[in-house]
Amino acid sequence: MKISIFGLGYVGAVSLACLARDGHSVIGVDIDSAKLELIRDGKTPVVEEGMVDLMANVAASGRVTVTTDVIQAVLDSELSLVCVGTPSASNGSQDQSAIIKLAHDLGRAMRGKTSDHLFVFRSTLVPGTVEDVLRPIVERESGKRDGEGFHVCFQPEFLREGTSIKDYDRPPFTVIGANATVPATRLRQLFGHLPCEFHVTSIRAAEMVKYCCNNFHALKITFANETARLCEALGVDAFQVMDLVCKDRQLNISPAYLKPGFAFGGSCLPKDLRATLYLAKTRDVELPMLGNVLGSNRVHVDHAIGKVLASGRRRVGMIGLSFKTGTDDLRESPLVLIAEQFIGKGLNLLVYDPEVHLSRLLGANRRFIEQHVPHIGSLMREEIESVIGESDVLVVGLNDTKTFEALARYVRKDQIVLDLVNIPQRGALRGKVMGLCW
Numbered sequence: 058m059k060i061s062i063f064g065l066g067y068v069g070a071v072s073l074a075c076l077a078r079d080g081h082s083v084i085g086v087d088i089d090s091a092k093l094e095l096i097r098d099g100k101t102p103v104v105e106e107g108m109v110d111l112m113a114n115v116a117a118s119g120r121v122t123v124t125t126d127v128i129q130a131v132l133d134s135e136l137s138l139v140c141v142g143t144p145s146a147s148n149g150s151q152d153q154s155a156i157i158k159l160a161h162d163l164g165r166a167m168r169g170k171t172s173d174h175l176f177v178f179r180s181t182l183v184p185g186t187v188e189d190v191l192r193p194i195v196e197r198e199s200g201k202r203d204g205e206g207f208h209v210c211f212q213p214e215f216l217r218e219g220t221s222i223k224d225y226d227r228p229p230f231t232v233i234g235a236n237a238t239v240p241a242t243r244l245r246q247l248f249g250h251l252p253c254e255f256h257v258t259s260i261r262a263a264e265m266v267k268y269c270c271n272n273f274h275a276l277k278i279t280f281a282n283e284t285a286r287l288c289e290a291l292g293v294d295a296f297q298v299m300d301l302v303c304k305d306r307q308l309n310i311s312p313a314y315l316k317p318g319f320a321f322g323g324s325c326l327p328k329d330l331r332a333t334l335y336l337a338k339t340r341d342v343e344l345p346m347l348g349n350v351l352g353s354n355r356v357h358v359d360h361a362i363g364k365v366l367a368s369g370r371r372r373v374g375m376i377g378l379s380f381k382t383g384t385d386d387l388r389e390s391p392l393v394l395i396a397e398q399f400i401g402k403g404l405n406l407l408v409y410d411p412e413v414h415l416s417r418l419l420g421a422n423r424r425f426i427e428q429h430v431p432h433i434g435s436l437m438r439e440e441i442e443s444v445i446g447e448s449d450v451l452v453v454g455l456n457d458t459k460t461f462e463a464l465a466r467y468v469r470k471d472q473i474v475l476d477l478v479n480i481p482q483r484g485a486l487r488g489k490v491m492g493l494c495w
C-alpha cells in the first residue's frame with residue numbers, strides 16, 4: 058500500500074520503519090525538519106532497540122520518503138496513519154492542538170483528491186474526539202462527507218517504548234474502531250497477518266479501550282507496589298507473594314471480576330480490605346489506592362440509589378437482597394445498604410430473595426440484618442410476582458434464569474426496571490429498563 062504517516066515520534070517512526078520493511082511505500086510527515094533529515098539519511102529519530110539497523114535498511118530500499126507537505130502526502134497515498142503527540146495540558150486535559158491543526162490540513166488536502174482515502178487516527182484520543190472533533194473538521198475543510206470520498210477510523214496503538222518493534226510485530230490485539238466496513242477491510246489487509254486477534258468495534262469504544270488498557274496497567278503497577286510496601290513493613294518477601302498471586306489464573310489473572318456490575322460486598326472483601334488498611338496504618342505504610350477502594354464501592358451503591366430516587370417513583374421492589382445470587386449471606390450486602398437507604402427516605406419497599414429466610418438466619422448474618430434493616434421481615438415476600446405487581450420501580454440484583462423469566466412474564470409497561478446484573482435480552486422486557494452504568 059501507499060501509506061502516509063503524520064507525526065514521526067516513537068509511534069510514527071517505528072510504524073514507518075516496520076511498514077516499509079514489510080514492503081509498503083511510506084511517506085513520513087512531521088513539522089520537525091530535524092527528524093525528517095535523520096530519516097532521509099537512514100537514521101532513526103527515536104532511540105529504540107533495532108531501529109538503527111531497520112532505518113538504514115528501509116531508507117536504502119527506496120520505499121521511504123519524507124516531507125513537510127501534508128497535501129502532497131495525502132495525494133500520494135491511499136491511507137494515512139495519524140500519530141502526532143497528544144500530551145497533557147497544564148490542567149490535566151488532553152492537549153489536542155497538534156492533531157486539530159493537522160485535521161484542518163488533512164481536510165484541505167482532501168478537497169483536491171478524487172480517489173478514496175482512509176484516515177486512521179492512532180494517537181491516543183479521549184473518547185468522542187474522532188467523531189465529534191476531528192471528523193467534522195475534515196468534512197468541513199474537504200467539503201466531503203465521511204464515507205463519501207474518505208473514511209475515518211481509530212486504531213489504538215499498544216506498543217511500548219523500549220520494545221516497540223517487537224510489540225509492533227506481536228501486539229496484544231488489533232482493535233479497529235470504525236462505523237463502516239471499508240476501514241476494517243483495509244486495515245485487515247495491512248495488519249491482519251499479525252499473530253493476534255483482530256477486533257472491530259465502534260470508534261468511541263476503541264478510543265476508550267486505549268485509556269482503559271493504560272489505566273489498568275497503571276492500576277496493576279500500583280497494586281504490586283502498594284503490596285510491596287506493606288510486605289516490606291511486615292518482613293514478607295513481596296516477590297514471593299506477587300509471584301503466587303499471579304499463579305492464580307482462575308480468579309486473579311483472568312477475566313474474573315472484570316465485568317461491569319454492582320458493588321462488591323459479602324463477608325470477606327470489605328472486612329479483609331479494612332483489616333489490610335488498619336494493618337498498614339499501624340506500620341505507618343500509606344496505601345492510597347487500596348485506601349480508596351471501599352469509598353469507590355460506596356459511590357457505586359449511591360449511584361444505584363440515585364437512579365431510583367431520580368425516577369421519582371415511591372413504590373420500590375427489590376429483587377435480591379443477599380450479597381450474591383444463590384446465597385443467603387446478607388453481611389455487607391450492598392443490596393441491604395440500598396434497602397436501608399430506601400427505608401430511610403420513606404419509600405414503600407418490598408423485597409424478594411428466594412434464598413433469604415429470616416427465621417433461618419444465624420449469628421453474624423442475623424446481627425447484620427437486624428442492625429441495618431431491623432423491620433425487613435415485614436417487607437419480604439415469598440413470591441416474586443407480588444413484589445413486581447405492587448411496585449412502580451424494580452431493582453434487579455438477582456442474576457438467574459428464573460428471575461429473568463419472571464421479569465419477562467410480569468413486568469408491566471408502566472414500570473421502571475433498574476438493572477444491576479446486565480439482564481440478558483432486557484430489551485424484550487415490557488417496562489423501561491435502566492442499566493446501572495449501561
Ligand SMILES: NC(=O)c1ccc[n+]([C@@H]2O[C@H](COP(=O)([O-])OP(=O)(O)OC[C@H]3O[C@@H](n4cnc5c(N)ncnc54)[C@H](O)[C@@H]3O)[C@@H](O)[C@H]2O)c1
Nearest residue numbers: 064065066067068087088141142143155159180181214218
Ligand atoms: N510513546 C508510546 O509508547 C505510545 C504508545 C501508544 C500510543 N501512544 C500515543 O501515540 C501518540 C504519539 O506518541 P509518540 O510518543 O510517538 O509522540 P512523540 O511526541 O514522540 O511524537 C509526536 C510527533 O508528532 C509531530 N507533530 C506534531 N504536530 C504535527 C503536525 N501538525 N504534523 C505532523 N507531525 C506533527 C511532532 O513533531 C513529533 O515528532 C500519542 O497520542 C501517544 O499518546 C504513544
